Every structure is written in structure tokens, then in C-alpha cells.
Amino acid sequence: MTIGLQRLLAARGALLPGADAGEETVRAPRVRSSVLFGGLALLTAMVVLLDIQTGEELRLVPLLVVVPALVSVFGTIRQTAGVSVLIMLVVTGSHLSTGGTRGDVLTGISFTVLACCLGIGACVLRIRHATQIARLRSAAVALQRQILRPLPILTDQVLAHGIYIPIEEDRLVGGDIYEVVQSPYGTRVIIGDVQGKGVAAIGAGFAVLGAFREAAIREPVLTGVVDALEDAVARHNVFSAQTGEAERFVTALVLGFDGSDRVETVNCGHLLPRLLHEGAAGPAPLRHTSVPLGLAELSHEGRVAERLDFPPGATLLLFTDGVTEARDASGAFYPLDARLGRWAHRAPYDVLTALDADLDAFSDGVRRDDIAALALRRAVADDPGWPGPTGHGARRAAEVFGGR
Incomplete structure (x- = not known):
């Protein structure tokens, strides 16, 4: 067995094509949930405090809707969904507490829900694509192992x-x-x-x-x-x-x-x-x-x-x-x-x-x-x-x- 293949096997385990191996490789969290949600809580608290200080002239809490999109780049589906739920609760609560016309409140809440759903969807697509690539890569490497002596x-x-x-x-x-x-x-x-x-x-x-x-x-x-x-x-x-x-x-x-x-x-x-x-x-x-x-x-x-x-x-x-x-x-x-x-x-x-x-x-x-x-x-x-x-x-x- 070549040095390169030994290193691949040691790093990945059995390189046989299969859904489980590919999904485990892709779905393993790159950031621990405790760290992710702890950072989210700190960020949310800072934004809410700044929002209170700026008052009605500059609303900062609605900007939190971009957080699920950022998490979808590196997090798992479960992490992205959890972050989305928390962001929807915080932003919806902010819209309801600040008052305004019914149309403005409904528009703000609808936009928040849509942005969070898009973040979850983007994470699903990323995981699916990465899983397919992992399966194909494992199959291709296994194929070359059979071709090359x-x-x-x-x-x-x-x-x-x-x-x-x-x-x-x-x-x-x-x-x-x-x-x-x-x-x-x-x-x-x-x-x-x-x-x-x-x-x-x-x-x-x-x-x-x-x-x-x-x-x-x-x-x-x-x-x-x-x-x-x-x-x-x-x-x-x-x-x-x-x-x-x-x-x-x-x-x-x-x-x-x-x-x-x-x-x-x-x-x-x-x-x-x-x-x-x-x-x-x-x-x-x-x-x-x-x-x-x-x-x-x-x-x-x-x-x-x-x-x-x-x-x-x-x-x-x-x-x-x-x-x-x-x-x-x-x-x-x-x-x-x-x-x-x-x-x-x-x-x-x-x-x-x-x-x-x-x-x-x-x-x-x-x-x-x-x-x-x-x-x-x-x-x-x-x-x-x-x-x-x-x-x-x-x-x-x-x-x-x-x-x-």
C-alpha cells in the first residue's frame, strides 16, 4: 500500500462509497453547539442593548435576520434551525414591543421568517451537495486503488x-x-x-x-x-x-x-x-x-x-x-x-x-x-x-x- 493511501485510510477510515460515511464526514459540526449558541446569546444581548440606546431613530434588532444565513455556511441543519428559531423569537418580540402599525409589524415579522427559512434551506443544500461530493470522491479514490497496483x-x-x-x-x-x-x-x-x-x-x-x-x-x-x-x-x-x-x-x-x-x-x-x-x-x-x-x-x-x-x-x-x-x-x-x-x-x-x-x-x-x-x-x-x-x-x- 502506498504512503498516500495509508494516510488517506488513517484520516478517513474505510473509503468505501456509502451514504453513512459521506454524511458523517459532512454533518459533523465544525463548531460546538455550546460555543455557537453562547456566542449568539452574547451577540443578541449586545444588539438589544445598542438598540435600546439608539431608540426609535435607528433599529438594530431587525439586522439579526442575517445571522441564520451566516450560520448556514458552516453549521449543521440542526444548528441553523435552532439559531433561526431564536432569531425569529427575538426579532418578532422586538417588533411587537415597539408598536407601530399592524402592517409594519406583520411585514417585519414576515421578512424575518422568510430570511430564517432561506438560511435553513441554504444549509440543507450545502449539506446535500457536500455529501454527494464526499460519496463521489470516496468512490473515485476506491476506483483508483483498484486500477493502480x-x-x-x-x-x-x-x-x-x-x-x-x-x-x-x-x-x-x-x-x-x-x-x-x-x-x-x-x-x-x-x-x-x-x-x-x-x-x-x-x-x-x-x-x-x-x-x-x-x-x-x-x-x-x-x-x-x-x-x-x-x-x-x-x-x-x-x-x-x-x-x-x-x-x-x-x-x-x-x-x-x-x-x-x-x-x-x-x-x-x-x-x-x-x-x-x-x-x-x-x-x-x-x-x-x-x-x-x-x-x-x-x-x-x-x-x-x-x-x-x-x-x-x-x-x-x-x-x-x-x-x-x-x-x-x-x-x-x-x-x-x-x-x-x-x-x-x-x-x-x-x-x-x-x-x-x-x-x-x-x-x-x-x-x-x-x-x-x-x-x-x-x-x-x-x-x-x-x-x-x-x-x-x-x-x-x-x-x-x-x-x-
């Missing part, structure tokens, strides 16, 4: 640790994806970011993941895997256009590990990975960046595979733009390379733990995009960052694929 993942060639932290807003989740597949040709890895957010982005991401899981096993060369991904996004866009959805593209970094000291990479418009080795950290020296998946028709150049040195003990960090585009209160971007230099000597899991905590502190807990990151290390038995013996990945692949 839990980490860490151990294969014959690599150990992959990772974090995935979905953004929490009304548009629900984004389209960050990752996968690690043990194949007859070694380990294939992808990390990507679908354009846009919401359920449509999840659909495009699922199309890429499905194609990758199949092509990673079927295709002997890495560029063949990427061509299959391009075809999958193109087919998805055709279907999206037929159903009225916007076409999307996907930035992706695809890697192949064959057990040697080098890793093969194809970059489809994605961020450069970072290499951490012997206390130093920096961008991987890759020269070729192709267009994102789904945009191959706009380029006359085919996608090129490069080989990158990946010595034992080194960590290769892959990530999406939720990391580099995180901002602090002043609007400054997260200084990833400067921070990675502090953790270059750490094991992969410790690097991700430090990155997650540092991002949260840097952005003060305000995330504007999904965050996905993978930390990869070669399978070396005497590596302190390696959790156990190797070999089960190839045996499993041989069982499933007939030893191809």
Missing part, C-alpha cells in the same frame, strides 16, 4: 517503492498512473500523467495501463511497447470524440530493465527522472524527448529509446508534475533538485518518505495536483535497500507465460 513491487530486476497522493477537490482525482510489470524480456515500468482530471482522465489512464500490461509482456523491444500505448490512446480519443468527451494526451516515461548496468528509456513528453547515487542527485542525462502519447500524428520523428547508466546502489526517481509544480504560500515552485541532494545517500523508501513529508510542509498541506513518485533500485542481493531474495519474479513469469 499497491506498492512496493519486487521483480527480478528492480524493487519499486512509491507514493501516490490524490488531490482532494470537487473535480475528484487526477490522471496520474504508474505500473511495474515483470515480463519475459525483463521488468517494464511506466509512469505517466493524463491531461485533465476527473473520471474522464481516469478512463484515459486505464486505457494506457491496460495496453501497457499487455504490451510489456508481448513486445520484445521497448519502442514496440510505446507504439502499443500510442495506439491505445488514439483509439480512446476516437471513442471519446464519439461520446462527446474531449480528446486527451498522456505524458509518459517508459523504462526497461534487463538486469544489466543500464536501463532503457523512452520519454514521451514526461519529466526527466532523477538519479541518486553516491551522495549526489540530479536529472538523468537523457537527450531525446518525444511528443506525448496521443500526439504522434503531430510529429514526423519516431520515438527513440535511450540507455542510461544505472549502477548497483543507485536510485532512479520517477515522478509527475504534482511534485515539481507544488507551491508554497508565496507561489514559489518546489525546489526538487536542491532537496534531493540532502537525501541522495538514503534508501529508496526513505527518500520517498522524506519527499512526502517535505512536500506537505513546503505547500502547507495545500495540494493543487495529484502526486505520484516511484523510487527504483536494481535487484542486488547485498544491497541494504533490498528487502529480500530475488528470483520469484522470473519463476512467476515463466508459470504465467509458459517460460517464453
Whole structure:
């Protein structure tokens, strides 16, 4: 299970869609009733005293009709209704005690009742909308938990640790994806970011993941895997256009590990990975960046595979733009390379733990995009960052694929 999902589960409990969970999350009072009604009593007393001092020239008590509308923004339905009843009693009593024509009194009382009812109605609508959003968000996060494989993942060639932290807003989740597949040709890895957010982005991401899981096993060369991904996004866009959805593209970094000291990479418009080795950290020296998946028709150049040195003990960090585009209160971007230099000597899991905590502190807990990151290390038995013996990945692949 990823660090991000662990944190979500700890904060929310079981993330299964359901009315009870959503309503409990939304209906829990943000302000204690004793504090709310105590403050209301103090406010009412002050307004009544000021009203008595100003006399007939300036009536202040009728202004209390705005209080239910204010409470409806943060209170529960019961709190808003209770405040409305108290305000109606105070304002009605004020109208009756000050006299005036019957028409003026009835008009004032009717306006008070109407304003209080509107405050209660606004609170009901707010709670209903927030409950629906909570249910949809829980369902979307549960859906992504099924689409994205839990980490860490151990294969014959690599150990992959990772974090995935979905953004929490009304548009629900984004389209960050990752996968690690043990194949007859070694380990294939992808990390990507679908354009846009919401359920449509999840659909495009699922199309890429499905194609990758199949092509990673079927295709002997890495560029063949990427061509299959391009075809999958193109087919998805055709279907999206037929159903009225916007076409999307996907930035992706695809890697192949064959057990040697080098890793093969194809970059489809994605961020450069970072290499951490012997206390130093920096961008991987890759020269070729192709267009994102789904945009191959706009380029006359085919996608090129490069080989990158990946010595034992080194960590290769892959990530999406939720990391580099995180901002602090002043609007400054997260200084990833400067921070990675502090953790270059750490094991992969410790690097991700430090990155997650540092991002949260840097952005003060305000995330504007999904965050996905993978930390990869070669399978070396005497590596302190390696959790156990190797070999089960190839045996499993041989069982499933007939030893191809």
C-alpha cells in the first residue's frame, strides 16, 4: 500500500462509497453547539442593548435576520434551525414591543421568517451537495486503488517503492498512473500523467495501463511497447470524440530493465527522472524527448529509446508534475533538485518518505495536483535497500507465460 493511501485510510477510515460515511464526514459540526449558541446569546444581548440606546431613530434588532444565513455556511441543519428559531423569537418580540402599525409589524415579522427559512434551506443544500461530493470522491479514490497496483513491487530486476497522493477537490482525482510489470524480456515500468482530471482522465489512464500490461509482456523491444500505448490512446480519443468527451494526451516515461548496468528509456513528453547515487542527485542525462502519447500524428520523428547508466546502489526517481509544480504560500515552485541532494545517500523508501513529508510542509498541506513518485533500485542481493531474495519474479513469469 502506498504512503498516500495509508494516510488517506488513517484520516478517513474505510473509503468505501456509502451514504453513512459521506454524511458523517459532512454533518459533523465544525463548531460546538455550546460555543455557537453562547456566542449568539452574547451577540443578541449586545444588539438589544445598542438598540435600546439608539431608540426609535435607528433599529438594530431587525439586522439579526442575517445571522441564520451566516450560520448556514458552516453549521449543521440542526444548528441553523435552532439559531433561526431564536432569531425569529427575538426579532418578532422586538417588533411587537415597539408598536407601530399592524402592517409594519406583520411585514417585519414576515421578512424575518422568510430570511430564517432561506438560511435553513441554504444549509440543507450545502449539506446535500457536500455529501454527494464526499460519496463521489470516496468512490473515485476506491476506483483508483483498484486500477493502480499497491506498492512496493519486487521483480527480478528492480524493487519499486512509491507514493501516490490524490488531490482532494470537487473535480475528484487526477490522471496520474504508474505500473511495474515483470515480463519475459525483463521488468517494464511506466509512469505517466493524463491531461485533465476527473473520471474522464481516469478512463484515459486505464486505457494506457491496460495496453501497457499487455504490451510489456508481448513486445520484445521497448519502442514496440510505446507504439502499443500510442495506439491505445488514439483509439480512446476516437471513442471519446464519439461520446462527446474531449480528446486527451498522456505524458509518459517508459523504462526497461534487463538486469544489466543500464536501463532503457523512452520519454514521451514526461519529466526527466532523477538519479541518486553516491551522495549526489540530479536529472538523468537523457537527450531525446518525444511528443506525448496521443500526439504522434503531430510529429514526423519516431520515438527513440535511450540507455542510461544505472549502477548497483543507485536510485532512479520517477515522478509527475504534482511534485515539481507544488507551491508554497508565496507561489514559489518546489525546489526538487536542491532537496534531493540532502537525501541522495538514503534508501529508496526513505527518500520517498522524506519527499512526502517535505512536500506537505513546503505547500502547507495545500495540494493543487495529484502526486505520484516511484523510487527504483536494481535487484542486488547485498544491497541494504533490498528487502529480500530475488528470483520469484522470473519463476512467476515463466508459470504465467509458459517460460517464453
